[in-house]
Amino acid sequence: MAVTIRDVAKASGVHISTVSRTFSAPHLVNPETRTRVLATAEELGYRPNRAARALITGRTHNIGLIVADIANPFFPPMIKAAETHARRRDYHVFVADTDEDPVVETDLVRALAKQVDGILLCSPRMSDDQIEQLRREVPLVVVNRLIDGLPAVVMDVGAGARSAVRHLVGLGHRHLVYLSGPRGSWTNREIRRAAGVAARAGGAELTVLGPHQPVSSAGADAAEAVLATGATAVLAYNDLMAIGLLQSLQDRGVAVPEQISVVGFDDIATSALVRPTLTTVANPTAAAGRAAVDMLLQQGDDGATGQVTLRTDLVIRNSTGPGPYAPAGATTAQVAAYAKE
Amino acid sequence: MAVTIRDVAKASGVHISTVSRTFSAPHLVNPETRTRVLATAEELGYRPNRAARALITGRTHNIGLIVADIANPFFPPMIKAAETHARRRDYHVFVADTDEDPVVETDLVRALAKQVDGILLCSPRMSDDQIEQLRREVPLVVVNRLIDGLPAVVMDVGAGARSAVRHLVGLGHRHLVYLSGPRGSWTNREIRRAAGVAARAGGAELTVLGPHQPVSSAGADAAEAVLATGATAVLAYNDLMAIGLLQSLQDRGVAVPEQISVVGFDDIATSALVRPTLTTVANPTAAAGRAAVDMLLQQGDDGATGQVTLRTDLVIRNSTGPGPYAPAGATTAQVAAYAKE
DNA sequence: ATGAAAGCGCTAACAC
DNA sequence: GTGTTAGCGCTTTCAT
Numbered sequence: 001m002a003v004t005i006r007d008v009a010k011a012s013g014v015h016i017s018t019v020s021r022t023f024s025a026p027h028l029v030n031p032e033t034r035t036r037v038l039a040t041a042e043e044l045g046y047r048p049n050r051a052a053r054a055l056i057t058g059r060t061h062n063i064g065l066i067v068a069d070i071a072n073p074f075f076p077p078m079i080k081a082a083e084t085h086a087r088r089r090d091y092h093v094f095v096a097d098t099d100e101d102p103v104v105e106t107d108l109v110r111a112l113a114k115q116v117d118g119i120l121l122c123s124p125r126m127s128d129d130q131i132e133q134l135r136r137e138v139p140l141v142v143v144n145r146l147i148d149g150l151p152a153v154v155m156d157v158g159a160g161a162r163s164a165v166r167h168l169v170g171l172g173h174r175h176l177v178y179l180s181g182p183r184g185s186w187t188n189r190e191i192r193r194a195a196g197v198a199a200r201a202g203g204a205e206l207t208v209l210g211p212h213q214p215v216s217s218a219g220a221d222a223a224e225a226v227l228a229t230g231a232t233a234v235l236a237y238n239d240l241m242a243i244g245l246l247q248s249l250q251d252r253g254v255a256v257p258e259q260i261s262v263v264g265f266d267d268i269a270t271s272a273l274v275r276p277t278l279t280t281v282a283n284p285t286a287a288a289g290r291a292a293v294d295m296l297l298q299q300g301d302d303g304a305t306g307q308v309t310l311r312t313d314l315v316i317r318n319s320t321g322p323g324p325y326a327p328a329g330a331t332t333a334q335v336a337a338y339a340k341e
Numbered sequence: 342m343a344v345t346i347r348d349v350a351k352a353s354g355v356h357i358s359t360v361s362r363t364f365s366a367p368h369l370v371n372p373e374t375r376t377r378v379l380a381t382a383e384e385l386g387y388r389p390n391r392a393a394r395a396l397i398t399g400r401t402h403n404i405g406l407i408v409a410d411i412a413n414p415f416f417p418p419m420i421k422a423a424e425t426h427a428r429r430r431d432y433h434v435f436v437a438d439t440d441e442d443p444v445v446e447t448d449l450v451r452a453l454a455k456q457v458d459g460i461l462l463c464s465p466r467m468s469d470d471q472i473e474q475l476r477r478e479v480p481l482v483v484v485n486r487l488i489d490g491l492p493a494v495v496m497d498v499g500a501g502a503r504s505a506v507r508h509l510v511g512l513g514h515r516h517l518v519y520l521s522g523p524r525g526s527w528t529n530r531e532i533r534r535a536a537g538v539a540a541r542a543g544g545a546e547l548t549v550l551g552p553h554q555p556v557s558s559a560g561a562d563a564a565e566a567v568l569a570t571g572a573t574a575v576l577a578y579n580d581l582m583a584i585g586l587l588q589s590l591q592d593r594g595v596a597v598p599e600q601i602s603v604v605g606f607d608d609i610a611t612s613a614l615v616r617p618t619l620t621t622v623a624n625p626t627a628a629a630g631r632a633a634v635d636m637l638l639q640q641g642d643d644g645a646t647g648q649v650t651l652r653t654d655l656v657i658r659n660s661t662g663p664g665p666y667a668p669a670g671a672t673t674a675q676v677a678a679y680a681k682e
Numbered sequence: 683a684t685g686a687a688a689g690c691g692c693t694a695a696c697a698c
Numbered sequence: 699g700t701g702t703t704a705g706c707g708c709t710t711t712c713a714t
Binding site: 055065070075095099111113137247250270 | 393
């Protein structure tokens with residue numbers, strides 16, 4: 001069996017409670033004793049058993065991170081940032097994938113509840129009611145979704161959508177398509193709404209297509225439908241769909257951005273690797289992961305249930321260009337400024 | 342506080358051990374009692390505390406998954422598959438990221454050791470000795486690296502490299518470059534060695550460049566050096582580097598595959614999304630994740646320390662084409678067969 | 683400053 | 699088939 005507190009106590013000639021104190025309340029133990037205990041512990045390779053500690057303190061020093069799809073490139077940077085941030089604060093992270101299934105989400109929260117001090121729910125697909133229910137069973141921070149009274153970290157996708165639409169309208173586009181994401185996605189609803197408002201304000205028409213799975217093949221499959229609308233610009237729920245559409249259009253001989261402009265969402269790594277490079281709304285996913293961890297860990301201290309909104313940024317690359325109503329001689333660079341207003 | 346076994350016992354009028362048995366050894370309890378206990382447990386929302394159980398059984402039903410870099414697209418499909426597979430077997434998964442740092446790896450294994458039944462070490466960068474040492478402290482399965490006597494799951498990257506080189510030689514290339522990956526990578530050494538042997542066998546020269554970080558910018562930065570060698574084909578350590586190189590070459594006006602052929606490794610999702618689409622050696626990362634989990638969970642049962650090698654597959658796409666010594670009229674399709682030999 | 687003792691939630695002999 | 703008891707590794711009063 002592994003080395004326990006008892007072994008260290010015996011080897012250093014003190015009671016186990018002294019060893020315990022050496023690790024959990026060092027200031028309460030005589031410096032000399034402490035040094036000795038630490039030395040034997042080191043020598044024996046002793047490491048406190050967190051689970052046993054949790055049993056009595058009620059704090060596991062673990063957190064859960066539940067995401068819709070680990071393999072969706074949107075999430076890994078967030079997972080990485082959250083894990084690194086948590087570990088720096090001496091927390092370990094359970095990661096679980098729901099495969100976009102709301103039922104799995106609920107089960108997972110319950111299954112993890114006892115082993116963690118709190119759970120980060122990223123882009124949950126379940127209903128508000130379900131989330132509120134779970135909130136009573138375990139501390140929760142929701143990422144990418146805003147629910148009254150629940151601590152949350154969201155990106156300002158509404159502002160991002162507005163920037164994107166203004167950018168397109170400024171380029172002279174008057175008929176846009178929004179390629180919807182999955183049902184149940186808060187982000188999707190926000191983008192669609194904000195894009196609609198911004199389009200109306202800009203005197204442009206917005207056709208909504210979908211819902212779609214947030215994958216590149218869905219974007220590729222939507223090419224026909226997009227062309228059928230006669231629109232000259234497309235805003236997609238995420239970069240994956242935008243890239244699928246981008247390549248599918250080009251494979252059909254439709255030039256991007258000459259004939260159709262395409263804007264994505266997220267700014268995943270791939271977006272800078274495809275040609276044309278993708279104009280997209282950058283989401284600060286890593287910062288969101290860190291903020292969510294902080295919020296979760298603070299939740300224990302006070303009862304504050306803050307909601308943080310992180311800003312998004314339109315990244316103008318080469319998949320967007322002048323539309324049919326472009327002011328004479330307008331260039332992408334010129335209208336870029338407009339979107340910033 | 343949460344509901345415990347004692348609450349259920351009281352509410353259903355039995356002793357706590359009966360409740361315990363109801364969950365851990367149902368066949369030992371009277372069907373009627375069992376039904377009643379289960380009902381009250383359900384009603385009260387009781388869920389066994391795994392940490393408390395682990396304290397006495399010694400089995401946590403958790404596993405650790407340590408990867409070099411969560412954000413590297415090579416890993417997420419593996420993490421996802423491993424997590425899903427583990428959960429299906431009622432195991433939860435700690436995920437941690439070492440940022441390619443061998444010191445962090447060691448610390449992480451030790452920190453996680455007490456909370457898990459075993460650890461999956463993916464693409465570890467530390468030395469064989471260190472890994473063997475850790476192996477004594479906690480059950481380990483190593484992925485993407487072969488060490489004598491240690492249970493491991495690897496992909497047959499040597500065979501993959503040979504296929505790739507034969508493919509290129511068959512296309513008429515006689516001077517190849519291997520773009521090395523990170524120092525400490527077993528996969529990198531294997532590919533380099535196998536590529537060297539295959540090149541020699543095919544009467545071709547192989548120039549090795551590197552080491553490099555396994556990221557796209559490293560591939561892009563290597564473009565000058567690649568051109569300077571005068572080689573007509575490049576095999577890269579991974580797809581990210583291959584894609585970086587691919588785009589950097591094209592941005593410099595060097596046509597791919599007309600002037601230079603490029604082959605990657607891994608077959609990450611992005612490889613099918615860039616243009617030209619990337620010829621690459623597909624790694625069964627998801628299968629590797631599942632196999633590693635199985636191996637880890639079986640390790641407890643018997644002491645078997647198997648080593649599994651998963652086959653790789655050359656996926657021929659559009660980034661490779663005829664070289665200067667191509668047989669007249671040779672097409673990519675024709676020589677594809679050659680690589681399969 | 684240190685030791686003694688109780689107990690966190692649970693399982694595993696051992697009785698009956 | 700069920701209750702009793704001890705104890706997993708640790709923290710936390712309470713004494714001393």
